[in-house]
Amino acid sequence: MSEFIIELKNVSRYFGSVIALQDINMQVKLGEVHCLLGDNGAGKSTLIKTLAGVHKPSEGEFLYEGKPMTLTSPRQALDLGIATVYQDLALVSLMSVTRNFFMGRELTKGWGPFKYFDTQTANKIAVAGLAEMGIEVRDPEQAIGTMSGGERQCLAIARAIHFGAKVLILDEPTAALGVKQSANVLKVVAKAKARGLAVILITHNVHHAYPVADRFTLLNRGQSLGTFLKADVTREEVLEMMAGGQELADLESELAEFQRADSADNDGGNHALDAGQAATNSMQKAANG
Amino acid sequence: MSTASIESTTNSRSDERIREVSKIKKLLNRPDFGAMSGVILVFIFFAFVAGDSGMFAADGILNWSTVSAQLGVLAVGACLLMIAGEFDLSMGSMIGFAGMVIAIPALYWDWPVWSSILLAFTTAMAIGWFIGYIVVRTGLPSFIVSLAFLFILRGLTIALSILFTNKTIVSGVDRVAENDWLAPFFGGEFGTGFFTWLASIGAISTYNDGSPLVSGIPMIIVWCVVLAVVASWVLFKTSFGNWIFAAGGDAKAAKNVGVPTDRVKIILFMFTAFCATLYASCQVLEFGSAAADRGLLKEFEAIIAVVIGGALLTGGYGSVLGALFGALIFGVVQMGIFFTGISSDWFRVFLGVMLLAAVLFNNFVRKRITQAS
Numbered sequence: 001m002s003e004f005i006i007e008l009k010n011v012s013r014y015f016g017s018v019i020a021l022q023d024i025n026m027q028v029k030l031g032e033v034h035c036l037l038g039d040n041g042a043g044k045s046t047l048i049k050t051l052a053g054v055h056k057p058s059e060g061e062f063l064y065e066g067k068p069m070t071l072t073s074p075r076q077a078l079d080l081g082i083a084t085v086y087q088d089l090a091l092v093s094l095m096s097v098t099r100n101f102f103m104g105r106e107l108t109k110g111w112g113p114f115k116y117f118d119t120q121t122a123n124k125i126a127v128a129g130l131a132e133m134g135i136e137v138r139d140p141e142q143a144i145g146t147m148s149g150g151e152r153q154c155l156a157i158a159r160a161i162h163f164g165a166k167v168l169i170l171d172e173p174t175a176a177l178g179v180k181q182s183a184n185v186l187k188v189v190a191k192a193k194a195r196g197l198a199v200i201l202i203t204h205n206v207h208h209a210y211p212v213a214d215r216f217t218l219l220n221r222g223q224s225l226g227t228f229l230k231a232d233v234t235r236e237e238v239l240e241m242m243a244g245g246q247e248l249a250d251l252e253s254e255l256a257e258f259q260r261a262d263s264a265d266n267d268g269g270n271h272a273l274d275a276g277q278a279a280t281n282s283m284q285k286a287a288n289g
Numbered sequence: 290m291s292t293a294s295i296e297s298t299t300n301s302r303s304d305e306r307i308r309e310v311s312k313i314k315k316l317l318n319r320p321d322f323g324a325m326s327g328v329i330l331v332f333i334f335f336a337f338v339a340g341d342s343g344m345f346a347a348d349g350i351l352n353w354s355t356v357s358a359q360l361g362v363l364a365v366g367a368c369l370l371m372i373a374g375e376f377d378l379s380m381g382s383m384i385g386f387a388g389m390v391i392a393i394p395a396l397y398w399d400w401p402v403w404s405s406i407l408l409a410f411t412t413a414m415a416i417g418w419f420i421g422y423i424v425v426r427t428g429l430p431s432f433i434v435s436l437a438f439l440f441i442l443r444g445l446t447i448a449l450s451i452l453f454t455n456k457t458i459v460s461g462v463d464r465v466a467e468n469d470w471l472a473p474f475f476g477g478e479f480g481t482g483f484f485t486w487l488a489s490i491g492a493i494s495t496y497n498d499g500s501p502l503v504s505g506i507p508m509i510i511v512w513c514v515v516l517a518v519v520a521s522w523v524l525f526k527t528s529f530g531n532w533i534f535a536a537g538g539d540a541k542a543a544k545n546v547g548v549p550t551d552r553v554k555i556i557l558f559m560f561t562a563f564c565a566t567l568y569a570s571c572q573v574l575e576f577g578s579a580a581a582d583r584g585l586l587k588e589f590e591a592i593i594a595v596v597i598g599g600a601l602l603t604g605g606y607g608s609v610l611g612a613l614f615g616a617l618i619f620g621v622v623q624m625g626i627f628f629t630g631i632s633s634d635w636f637r638v639f640l641g642v643m644l645l646a647a648v649l650f651n652n653f654v655r656k657r658i659t660q661a662s
Contacts, residue, residue, distance in 0.1 A: 075547070090545040092538035094605040094655075095531075103535050104546040106528035116526045 004066075005030050005167060005198050006051065006082075011060035013046055020046040024060070024224050026217055028167065033189060033199045035209040037242055038219030044202050047219065048169050051200065052084040053077030081166035087175065089156045093145035097137055100144050101126040101159050129158045133188045150181025154188045161192060168192055169200045174208045186212050206242065210235045218242060318657060320599035321611030323650045327597065327643070328614050328621075335625045344628040347493045347503045357620025358513035359568060361613050363591035364598070365513070365520045366564030368612035370557045371595050372524070374537035374604030375424060375431035377417075377558060380591055382442035383565035384572075384584025387413050389450050391570060392459040392579035395466070402462070402574075403471035410566050416442070417562025421555035431558075439588065447581045463577030475512075475567075476574025478505025509571040513613075516564070521609040533557070537604025593640065594619055597647040601655055618643065 006028040013021040021043045028034050038044045049055045050062075053071035061068050064080060071077050074084070091100050102122050109118040123140040130137050135154050144152060153173050160168055170189065174182040189212050192199050203209050209216070216233065218225040218241050225241055240249075316322055335344060343349045363380055370377055390409040394400035400408075420438055424431045450457055466472035481504055487493045488501030495501050524530040535543035536550040543550050565584070573579045594615035600607025619640075626633050 086545070088542065088545075090542040092535050092542050092605065094538045094601075095534050099531055099534065103531060103543065104548040106531050108528055115528075116522075117528050117531055119526070 004028060005064065007061075007063040007066075008050075008057075009061040009063065011050065011057040011062065013050060013055055014058045019222050021050070022222050024219075026224070026227065028198045028200060029215075030166070030198045031193060031196045032214040033193050033201055033212050035213035035216045036200060036202045036219065037204065037206065037209060037216055037238065039204055039242060041221070042219040043222040044204075044219055045171070046222075048084065048171060048200065048202055051077075051167075051169060052082060081164055082169065083160035083163070083165035083167070084169040084171065085153070085156045085160055085173065086171050089152055091144050091152055091156060094143055096141045096143055097130075097147075097155065098123045098126045098140045100155065101129065101140075101162070105163060125162070129162045130155060133158045133161075133191055134184070135188075148181060150177050150184045153177070153181075153185050157185075157188050157192065161195070161197065165197060167198045167200065169202070171202050172204075173201070174203065174205060182208055204242070206235060206239045210238065318654065320606055320608045320654070321614055322599065323647060323654070324598045324611045324614035324618065327618050327647075331618050331621050331625075335621065335629070339625055339628040342628040342630075344625060349628065351503050351506070353620045353624035354510055355507050355620075356624055357617045358507075358510040359571075360587075360590055360594055360619050361513040361616035362509065362516060362564050362568050362571075363561075363587055364594040364612040364616045365516050365609055366557075366561035367588075367591040368595045368598065368600055368607055368609055369520055369524060369533060370554075370561050371592070371600050371602070372537045372604060372607045373533045373554055373557050374540065375554055375557070376435055376592065377420070377561040378432065378435040378588045379416075379420060379438035379442055380561055380565045381584040381587035381589075382439050382446065383413055383416070383562055384569045384587055385579075385581050386416075386442045386446045387566040387569035388573045388579035388583050389446050389459070389581060391573050392462050393450065393453050396459060396461055397454060402466040402469040406471055406475070406570055409570065410563065413562040413566040414559045417559040418555055420562075421558030424558070425551040425554050435588075443581075450581050457581040458578060459580070460578035462573055462579065466574055466577075472574050473508075475508055475570040476577075477508055479508060479511045481505035507571070507575065509568070509575075512567055512571065516567070517609055517613050524609055529553070534605055537606075539605070590619065593644050596651070597643055599647075599651055599654070601651060602648075606655065615647075 004027040006026075008024055008026040011021060011024045011026075012019070024043075024047060026034075026047075036044055036047065046055060050057055053074045053076055056070065056072070062071065063069065064082075069080075071080075077084075090103075092103065095103070098119060102117075106117045107122045107125070108115045109121075110116050126140050127137050133154050135151055135158070144155070147155070157168065157170070157173075173185050173189070177185065186208060189199055189201060193212070193214075201209060201213065210230075214230055215227055216230070216238055217227045218238070220242075228238075319325075344353070367377065367380065387409045390412055391402075391405045394405040394408060395402045416438070420431075420435055423429070424434050427434075447457060450459065463476070466476065484493065484501045484503055484505055488495045488499070493501055493503060524533060532543070532548045532550070532553045535546075535548045536553045540550045565587075568587075569579075569583065572583065595607065595612045596602060597615035597618060598607065598611030598613070600611065622639055622643075623636055626636050
C-alpha cells in the first residue's frame with residue numbers, strides 16, 4: 001500500500017477551451033490536514049470536484065491507495081470513503097438532528113414490510129457522534145433550523161465520519177462563520193485528523209488554515225504553486241504566495257502613502273486623516289481575517 | 290460574542306445556550322397542535338349549541354363521522370404528498386373518473402364488479418404515476434400539472450360516459466354488486482352484529498320493528514382509520530417517511546445524500562390517486578350510482594383539511610393525525626350547522642376563516658421551530 005491515500009499526478013482538466021486545472025500534483029496522507037489555498041477562480045472547486053468524482057480528469061492520473069482509478073460518479077467516491085461536505089451542507093432545516101444525520105441511510109430494524117426506522121438507537125448514535133466532535137446536543141429531535149451555522153457544519157462533518165469516510169473534503173467550512181464558530185469547526189477538523197482521517201480543507205483564509213494544516217497546496221489561475229510542509233513555511237510566506245498577498249501588501253503601502261500625504265498637508269484637517277486611518281485599520285483587520 | 294466565548298471555555302457539561310423547554314412548549318411545536326385545539330373548540334361549541342339536538346346520539350355521530358371520514362381518506366393522501374412538497378389538484382376529478390370506471394364496465398359490459406373495481410384502482414394509479422412522472426421529469430410545479438389533469442379527467446369522465454352510456458349519471462350498481470365478494474369491502478357496513486346487540490339491550494334507539502337505527506359503521510370510516518394508521522406509521526417510523534420529509538424540506542439536499550426523491554414523489558402521486566379511487570369505490574358501492582360530476586372541489590377541501598392540520602404548503606412539515614383532525618373539524622362543522630339550525634350558508638364563511646387562521650398559526654409555528662430563538 002502506498003504512503004498516500006490519494007495522489008494526483010499531472011492532472012489537468014479542461015472545459016472546452018478553458019484550462020481549469022493544469023498539471024496538478026498533490027498527495028494526501030491519512031492523519032493529515034491538507035490545505036488547499038487559492039483565491040477566487042484559482043481552480044479550487046474544480047480540483048475538489050475532481051477528487052469527489054464529479055469531474056473526470058482530462059489528463060493525468062488519479063491514484064487511490066496507490067492504484068490508478070477513474071471515478072465515474074460521486075456515489076463511487078463515497079463508496080471508496082471520499083466524502084465531501086459542500087457549502088450547502090445537504091441538511092434539511094425543518095428536520096430533526098437525527099433525521100438529518102441518517103437521511104438517505106436510515107437505520108432500520110425489523111423484517112420485510114415491517115421494517116422501521118429505529119429512531120431511539122439513531123438518536124443515541126447521532127448524539128454520540130456529535131459529542132465526539134465536541135458538540136453537545138441535548139435534544140436530538142430538535143429541528144436543525146435552531147442550530148447555528150457552526151453546529152450545522154460540525155453535524156455535516158460528524159455525519160460523514162460516522163458513515164465511514166476516510167478522506168474528508170471540506171469546502172470553505174468557515175466561509176460564513178463568526179470567530180468562535182470558526183474555531184469550533186477547526187477543532188472538529190483537528191479531531192477528525194486525530195482519528196486518522198485525511199482531511200482536505202479548502203479555504204482562502206490563511207489564518208484559519210495555518211493552525212490546523214500539515215501541508216499546503218497553493219493554487220493560482222489553475223496551476224499549482226507547489227505543496228509545502230507547515231515546518232517549511234511561515235504564515236506570512238503562505239499569505240504572500242496567495243494571489244491576494246501581494247495585492248494586500250500593495251494596498252497597505254498605498255494607504256500608508258495616502259496617510260502620509262494627509263498628515264504632511266496640515267490644512268487637510270483631522271477629518272481626512274481620520275478617514276485614512278479608519279481605512280487602513282479596516283484593511284489590516286481584513287488581512288488578519 | 291466575547292462573553293459567549295468565555296462561557297464556552299468553562300466547558301460545562303450542560304450547554305448554557307439551550308433553555309429547558311417545558312412540556313407545553315413542546316406540545317405547541319407539534320404540527321397538529323392547532324388542529325387538535327380546533328377540534329376541542331368545535332366540540333365544545335356544538336355541545337353547548339346543539340347538545341340536545343341529536344347530534345351526539347348514535348345516528349348523529351355516524352352522520353358527521355362519515356362526512357369526516359370521506360374527507361379524511363382524501364386528506365391522508367394529500368397530506369403525505371404535501372409534506373413531500375407537491376400538490377395533486379386532480380383528486381376531485383379522479384373521484385368522478387374512478388366512479389365511472391367502476392360503474393360502466395359493471396353495468397354495460399357485464400364485467401363482474403370486483404374486476405371493474407380493480408380496473409378503477411389500476412387505471413387511477415397509472416394516471417397518478419403519469420402525473421408524478423411529468424412533475425419530476427420536467428420540474429414543473431405540480432400545481433400546474435395536476436390542474437391540467439383536473440380538467441383532463443373531468444372532461445374525459447363526461448365525454449366517455451356520454452359516449453358509452455349516453456348519460457352522466459349511471460345507477461343500478463348496487464343491483465349487480467349484490468353477490469360480489471369485493472364490493473362489501475367498500476359498500477358494506479362494519480360491526481352490524483354489534484349494533485344489533487346494542488339495540489337488543491336498549492343501548493341505542495331502534496325503529497318500531499326493533500331493528501337498530503344505526504345498523505353498522507360504513508366501510509369508509511374503517512378505511513379512513515386503517516389508512517391513517519398505516520400512513521402515520523410510514524411517515525414517522527420508516528425510512529420512506531424520512532425521505533418524504535427530506536424530499537419536501539429540501540429536495541436538492543436530499544438528492545445529494547442519496548434520497549431517491551423522484552421515486553418518492555411518484556409513489557405519493559400514485560397514493561393520492563389510490564385515495565381518490567377508494568373514496569369513489571365506497572361512494573359508488575354504498576349508494577349504487579356513479580355520476581360524472583362527483584368529487585367536485587374535493588381536491589381543495591382535502592388541501593384545506595391538510596393545512597388546518599398543520600402541514601406547511603411549502604412541504605417538509607406536517608402530520609397525518611393533523612390532517613385527520615382537519616377533516617374532523619370540516620365534517621363536524623358542516624353537519625353540525627344542520628343540527629343547530631344556523632343557515633348553512635355560513636359554513637363557507639367559517640371554512641375560509643378557519644383556513645386563514647390555520648395558515649397564520651402554521652406560519653408562526655414554522656418560525657418557532659426553524660429559528661434559533
